[in-house]
Structures are given as C-alpha cells and as structure tokens.
Amino acid sequence: MTPFAELTVSRHNPLVDPTLHIWGWQIAVYLFLGGLVAGLMIIAGVRLIAIRPKQREALVCCTIGSIAGLAFLSLGMFALFLDLAHKFHVWRLYTTFQITSPMSWGSWILLLVYPALAANALAHLPEAIPALARRFPVTVVWSDFILAREWLVVAIGIANMFVGIALGIYTGILLSTFGARPLWNSAILGPLFLLSGLSTAAATLHGILLLTTPDEERPAFADFLLSSLARLVEAHPLDTKVGPVLAGADSSFLTIEAALLGLFVIGQTTSTAVHQQAASLLLGGPYTAVFWVFVIGMGIVLPLILQTLELGKRIRHTLAPAVLVVLGGLALRFVLVYACQQSHWLEALNH
Amino acid sequence: MSRFAMVIDTRRCVGCQDCVVACKTENGVTEGYSRDWIAEETHGAFPTVRLEIRSERCNQCDNPPCVGCCPTGASHIHERGGVILVDHDKCIGCKACLAACPYNARFIHPDGYADKCTFCIHRVEKGLDPACVSVCPTHCMHFGDLDDLESEVSRLLNSRPYHALIPEAGTKPCIFYLT
Numbered sequence: 244m245t246p247f248a249e250l251t252v253s254r255h256n257p258l259v260d261p262t263l264h265i266w267g268w269q270i271a272v273y274l275f276l277g278g279l280v281a282g283l284m285i286i287a288g289v290r291l292i293a294i295r296p297k298q299r300e301a302l303v304c305c306t307i308g309s310i311a312g313l314a315f316l317s318l319g320m321f322a323l324f325l326d327l328a329h330k331f332h333v334w335r336l337y338t339t340f341q342i343t344s345p346m347s348w349g350s351w352i353l354l355l356v357y358p359a360l361a362a363n364a365l366a367h368l369p370e371a372i373p374a375l376a377r378r379f380p381v382t383v384v385w386s387d388f389i390l391a392r393e394w395l396v397v398a399i400g401i402a403n404m405f406v407g408i409a410l411g412i413y414t415g416i417l418l419s420t421f422g423a424r425p426l427w428n429s430a431i432l433g434p435l436f437l438l439s440g441l442s443t444a445a446a447t448l449h450g451i452l453l454l455t456t457p458d459e460e461r462p463a464f465a466d467f468l469l470s471s472l473a474r475l476v477e478a479h480p481l482d483t484k485v486g487p488v489l490a491g492a493d494s495s496f497l498t499i500e501a502a503l504l505g506l507f508v509i510g511q512t513t514s515t516a517v518h519q520q521a522a523s524l525l526l527g528g529p530y531t532a533v534f535w536v537f538v539i540g541m542g543i544v545l546p547l548i549l550q551t552l553e554l555g556k557r558i559r560h561t562l563a564p565a566v567l568v569v570l571g572g573l574a575l576r577f578v579l580v581y582a583c584q585q586s587h588w589l590e591a592l593n594h
Numbered sequence: 595m596s597r598f599a600m601v602i603d604t605r606r607c608v609g610c611q612d613c614v615v616a617c618k619t620e621n622g623v624t625e626g627y628s629r630d631w632i633a634e635e636t637h638g639a640f641p642t643v644r645l646e647i648r649s650e651r652c653n654q655c656d657n658p659p660c661v662g663c664c665p666t667g668a669s670h671i672h673e674r675g676g677v678i679l680v681d682h683d684k685c686i687g688c689k690a691c692l693a694a695c696p697y698n699a700r701f702i703h704p705d706g707y708a709d710k711c712t713f714c715i716h717r718v719e720k721g722l723d724p725a726c727v728s729v730c731p732t733h734c735m736h737f738g739d740l741d742d743l744e745s746e747v748s749r750l751l752n753s754r755p756y757h758a759l760i761p762e763a764g765t766k767p768c769i770f771y772l773t
Contacts, residue, residue, distance in 0.1 A: 248635065248636065248637050249635070249636045250633060250634070250635050250636075251633065251634045251635075251636075252631055252632075252633045252634075252650075253611065253614070253628075253631045253632040253633070254628045254631035254650075254698075255626070255628070256626075256627055256628060256698075256701035257626065257627070257701065257702070258689075258692070258701065258702060259692065259698050259700075259701050260698070263692065263693070263698060265689040265692045265693060265702075266689065266693070326688075326689075327686050327687045327688055327706075328686075328687025328688075328689065328702045328706040328707070329685050329686050329687030329705075329706035329707050330686075330687070330706070332666075332683070332684070332685065332686045332687070332706075333686050335666040335668070335684050335685075335686055336665055336666060336686060338666070339666055339667050341664060341665055341666070341667055343662040343663070344662065344663050344664055344665045344690070345663070346663065346665035346688060346690050347665035347666075349665075350665060420663065420694075421659075421663070421690075421693045421694050422659060422694075422696070422763060422764065423659060423693065423694055423695055423696035423763060424693060427693075584693070587696070587698075588696050588760045588762075588763055
C-alpha cells in the first residue's frame with residue numbers, strides 16, 4: 244500500500260502560506276529587462292569593435308541599442324525597487340559586498356553597466372543621432388575622444404561584452420542558488436537566462452532596425468509604428484542585408500535556448516523526488532499550458548519557423564518574430580518566477 | 595564556543611499552542627504573523643496511523659542559506675550560540691532569505707524587514723530559556739548548548755531517537771525532534 248502522509252501547519256504568514264509567493268511581476272520584469280540589457284551590451288560590445296563606417300545596423304546596435312539598454316536597465320531597477328519591502332534602506336546594498344550573495348554581486352554589476360553602456364552609446368552618437376549631437380555638442384567631443392583612441396574603443400567593447408555576460412548569467416544564478424526551491428535549483432538557469440537575454444536583445448534590435456527603415460523599404464506590418472523614431476536615423480543609408488543578419492543570429496540564440504530548456508527539464512525530471520515533483524509544475528501542473536504555449540510554442544518554435552521562412556524568402560520580412568521572441572522571453576521569466584516559488588521540499592515524507 | 599539548540603519531545607507535545615502565544619507575547623509579534631507554529635503530521639492509513647505534533651520555528655541552521663544569500667549582511671550569525679539574527683536596520687526587504695529558507699520560517703514584518711525566531715536571544719543572554727520553552731505545560735521543549743556534552747539537549751540526543759526537518763536540504767538544522 245502506498246504510504247500516506249498529511250501535514251497540517253497552523254502558520255498563516257502573509258506571502259509565505261499556503262505556498263510561497265514573495266515575488267511577483269516586479270521580479271519577473273526585472274529579470275527579463277536585466278537579461279535584455281545583458282544581450283544588448285554583448286551585441287553592442289561586439290559591434291563596437293567590429294564596426295565599419297556608415298554601417299547602419301552597427302550604429303543601431305552600438306548607439307540606439309546602448310541608449311535603449313540604459314532605459315531598460317533603469318526601468319528594471321525601478322521594478323526591483325518597487326519589490327523591496329524596506330525601500331528606503333536600499334542604499335545598504337552599496338555599503339558592503341557579500342561574496343556569497345548573488346544579489347550583492349548583481350547590485351555591484353548593475354553599477355558597472357551604466358558607464359559601460361554610456362561609453363558604448365557615446366562612441367558613435369553624433370553619427371547615429373545627429374540631431375542629438377547638434378543639441379548637445381559636448382557629445383561630439385566625447386565621441387571624438389573615444390574614436391581617436393583605438394585601444395579605448397576595444398576596451399569599451401570588451402567591457403560591454405564581459406559586463407553583459409556577467410549581468411545575463413547573474414539573473415539566472417540569482418534564482419539557481421536557492422536550494423530551498425527545487426525548480427530554481429539548476430545551474431542551467433545562468434546560461435539559459437543569458438541566451439534568452441541575447442535572443443530578446445537581437446529581436447529588440449531587429450525590431451528597432453525595422454521600425455527605423457526608410458518609408459519605401461518599411462514592411463507593411465510596421466507601417467503604423469514609431470515613424471518619429473525612424474527620422475532619427477533617416478540620414479543614413481540603409482543596409483538591407485543587416486536585418487536578416489540579426490534574424491539569423493536570433494535564430495541561433497533561440498536554438499541554443501531551446502536546447503538549454505530541454506537540458507533544464509531533463510535535469511529536473513531525472514533528479515531527486517523533490518526535483519521531479521517540481522518539474523511536474525511545468526509537465527502536467529498549473530504552469531504547463533503557459534510554459535508550453537507561450538514560452539516554447541510562441542516564444543521559441545513559432546519565431547524560429549517564421550524567421551527560417553523569412554531568411555529563405557518564402558514569406559515577407561516582418562516584425563512578428565521579433566515581437567514573439569521578446570514576449571516569449573518575458574513569459575519565461577514570469578513562469579520561472581511564479582512556478583518555482585511553488586516548488587518545495589517534501590517535508591511530510593522525510594521520516 | 596557554544597551552539598544553542600532545541601530538542602522537542604514529540605511524544606509529549608499536544609499542540610496546545612502555548613509556545614506560539616508565548617512567542618507572540620514576548621516578542622510583540624504582529625497579529626497575523628507567527629515566528630513559531632504547530633505542525634501536525636499524519637502517516638499511514640487506519641488502523642496503522644501515526645501522528646506527530648511538532649512545535650516548529652526557525653531551525654537556526656549550522657549552514658544557513660538565509661545568511662549566505664543576504665546582500666547586505668543583515669542576516670547574520672550571532673557570536674553567542676550561533677543563533678541566526680536579522681539586523682532590521684540593514685535589511686532592505688528583498689525577500690531573498692525567505693526564498694532561501696526550506697522551512698518557510700521567515701516572513702516580512704509589516705515594517706518591511708525580514709523577521710523570524712531569535713531563540714529569544716535577549717532572554718538567553720540573561721540566563722533564561724526562550725519564552726516558548728519556559729511556558730510549555732508538558733515540558734516537551736528543551737533548550738541548551740549542543741557543544742556542552744553534559745547539557746540536557748546533548749543528553750537527550752544521546753539517549754533517544756530523533757530527527758531533524760529536511761536534513762537533505764543540507765542546512766544542518768539545530769532543532770531536533772525526539773520520536
């Protein structure tokens with residue numbers, strides 16, 4: 244006969260009982276935006292080093308992507324601030340460095356992100372956004388200062404890549420170190436969130452590139468969106484080959500992300516009873532539909548199919564895959580933040 | 595050195611919640627929150643049923659994940675007896691320690707900081723037992739120094755079978771339940 248165990252607890256602490264629900268949309272959004280910024284930094288760093296004059300995609304990646312990264316990071320940190328219960332003590336994060344705390348590492352890494360992104364944005368700002376440079380002539384001085392020193396350009400690019408990788412992995416490690424929550428307790432989460440960040444960043448840059456395409460070459464799907472943004476870069480010639488390059492990169496990131504998700508599920512289902520029970524939240528539990536439909540189906544498989552067809556010139560090049568990838572990345576964070584809090588150790592069956 | 599621990603005799607505990615009330619009174623725990631609680635665990639099916647009643651709280655672990663994950667050092671190990679405490683002024687309310695605790699022993703105080711059982715360290719430092727131990731009507735709760743081989747908790751653990759909660763989580767809990 245199957246042993247029967249039942250546990251009744253008289254505790255009713257808010258946010259803890261009946262199941263842990265300490266973190267909500269703020270943390271999911273913060274982790275998503277952190278990953279997105281990490282991806283933007285890595286791509287911006289690579290493009291800064293490999294940039295060629297008058298290459299519009301590189302300008303978008305380096306300058307517009309970095310400026311967007313600064314905005315996204317600020318939004319993410321604001322979401323994190325909203326989640327704090329003791330908000331006015333937040334400065335305490337910067338009075339110490341706790342080597343065993345991923346959150347402490349993260350808070351210091353976040354401080355490095357701002358100057359790295361700002362430097363990357365400044366390097367080609369006058370070329371990418373002439374209107375802004377005319378309004379703030381000092382940006383031209385800073386840009387000239389950076390571009391006149393090749394070693395500085397390389398250093399900024401490398402700094403963006405390294406800090407981006409650290410930021411992307413940190414968002415996963417932050418969750419994976421919580422051994423008390425079996426579904427989070429997987430080392431795969433670090434690289435998974437990094438790859439998800441890269442794919443959403445490539446999709447975001449791809450979207451920006453499409454939205455800023457001159458009128459005669461803009462896809463119909465994007466016609467109604469952000470024409471004002473397009474004017475910022477319309478003075479530059481369009482390289483029509485770069486959109487597919489980003490789409491191809493995005494497909495590669497998505498493929499690796501799908502493989503990592505597979506490894507994550509395999510790791511959970513072949514581990515201990517608590518991990519198997521945790522995995523059941525995604526494989527037959529309350530988060531199964533959201534995970535398979537929004538994260539896997541619409542966030543990875545569908546955009547991969549669409550981008551493959553687009554790259555093969557079988558269908559028209561649109562914003563749809565980029566939007567799906569970004570929403571899929573957001574759904575991944577929501578599912579993992581919410582589902583993992585429900586995973587727990589089998590206290591009642593221990594003895 | 596000392597290592598404070600609690601030994602609770604599950605054959606004597608009747609789940610009266612006196613320990614819960616004593617804790618709330620002693621520590622001014624806000625209404626609706628609990629630093630300790632009663633767990634009732636039933637095993638088996640009729641007629642071979644086994645019921646265990648436990649008074650539970652923070653396990654004051656030897657390997658506390660709540661301390662390791664704290665980004666500000668607010669959660670720390672007290673120099674006396676290895677008790678895990680929270681410096682309210684340093685706590686930012688990030689809730690990482692709540693996520694890290696496999697026992698769900700922590701909560702966020704309405705004032706915003708993480709809160710939990712302190713083993714009534716303010717009483718212990720005066721030579722008193724924690725409030726929960728001192729009021730137990732069945733004397734099922736025992737508090738003492740695990741490093742002292744002559745202490746009551748050491749003698750009980752040497753003479754009776756016992757278990758700790760979720761030892762496989764690797765936290766090395768310091769509350770033991772006699773069975």
